[in-house]
Amino acid sequence: MFRILFAFLSLFPLCTMPAQQKEESKFAKMTQEEIRAFEIEVMEKVADLALIPPRLNTSPLPEYGYDKLDYGMTIGIERTPGGRLWACWVAGGDSPKAFFVLATSDDDGETWSDPRLVVDANSKNLPRSRSILVGNLWTDPLGRLWLIFDQSMDMFDGRAGVWAAICENPDATEPTWSPSRRIWHGVTLNKPTVLTNGEWMLPISLDQRGGFGPFNGCFKELDPLRGANVFASTDKGQTWERRGAAKFPDPNWHEHMIVERRDHSLWMLARTGKGIMETTSTDGGRAWSQPVYSGIKHPVARFHIRRLTSGNLLLIKHGKTIDTHEDRSLLSAWLSQDDGKTWNGGLMLDERKGISYPDGFQSPDGTIYISYDRNRSTDGEILLARFTEKDILARDLIGPKSKLRMLICRPLAREAKQHSR
DSSP: OHHHHHHHHHHHHHHHHHHHHHHHHHHHTOOHHHHHHHHHHHHHHHHGGGGSOOOOBSOOTTTTSGGGOOOOEEEEEEEOTTSOEEEEEEESOSSTTOEEEEEEESSTTSSOOSOOEEEOOOOTTSSSOEEOOOEEEEEOTTSOEEEEEEOEEBSOOSSBOEEEEEESOTTSSSOOBOOOEEEESBBOOSOOEEOTTSOEEEEEEEOTTOOOGGGTTOOGGGGGGOEEEEEEESSTTSOOEEEEEEOOSSBOOOOOEEEEOTTSOEEEEEEETTEEEEEEESSSSSSOOOOEEOSOOOOSSOOEEEEOTTSOEEEEEESSSTTOOOSSOOEEEEEESSTTSSOEEEEEEEOSSSEEEEEEEEOTTSOEEEEEEESTTTTOEEEEEEEOHHHHHHTSOOSTTOEEEEEEEOOOHHHHHHHHO
16 A cells, blocks of 8 residues: 555656646746736735724733733724713734724723723734734714724835724623724825815825835836825715825825815825925815925824814924924924914923824813824833813913823833833
8 A cells, every 4th residue: 555655645746747747847937027027016015914804802902912012003093972081002013913893981091991802913923913003093974983093014015905893882891893894095194174064074194105015016006096095975885986196295194084175175283204295176176286384393293183162273292392393202283273373372281202193172062082102112101192172272281171291091011021020
């Protein structure tokens, strides 16, 4: 029997070697351009692994407890109809290992839960890391809580994808989430804007620089669509339609935000390699004016702008004044009563270094909530500022609920390792 098995196995080299030699011969005859095209083809197949719907982990403990986390970069914060606060941040690093962690507060941000939802797309079975790095939380006009996030191979595979999961009962003891649904390519960092005509407008960035690292050159067919895209929904988020896009010089992470002005034009502000630039659309986001530098001086970092219920615009930026900044420090709040032509106030939320990435909302009683992070790789703190328009104009906390530097979370893995030594 063993002789028969040996004879059977010995046939394989005879059968496979000609095919192997044929493949080797094919590659040997390739030009450098053909080899590069083949490399891109293979990496695009690898990028298809980011098309697999990510799973929401609603029972993340103890694997994702604070004692297991060692990084913190804020993503967003939101309030539900019942008054619960949800916060989302990045763990794992500003890297291909990134994943999302969410926690809640039922006492207006004074105390926070352990992690209660995690979106982690990493797997040891993959040839490259798969990241969940960019997104936000948003309560829509129907009271549903949206978790919007990107999924990509590595940091950016040239295509990535914006996904959304919706929670119909975000105030429940055990909230339930819909399956993740892919909206389009690219990434979304900031909340949608609800226009006066009822449309929902979603900013989606398809990076103008193309894929990073080994994904450089992938998905060239998407090049005409790269830029600070604008998507609109006329059916309460069931479907989203691409309206248009603005392309910025010296592109960075667009992180663009859209405000509807009183004349119904759309004002877009975006992050670029040299600060904040702006562009305007007068046709609902289909066409955009030539981008120019705004009068808002800012480092290459995220900012936050939003229309408040009073009609004023809220701006969260770095710097003691509108036209100055000292890198990622001096996080301040400003108000505009004339659609961004001039700014008043300047409430200092946190003057320390290493703070960044503000996001926020306004509650029905007028209170403003802004989350941000501090020293992501070391302290990893996710912090909350709670204040009012009056505080901004007074440049001081005068409201009874106003409070700064409230701690949402802090990773404890480093401390746990030190104590175990």
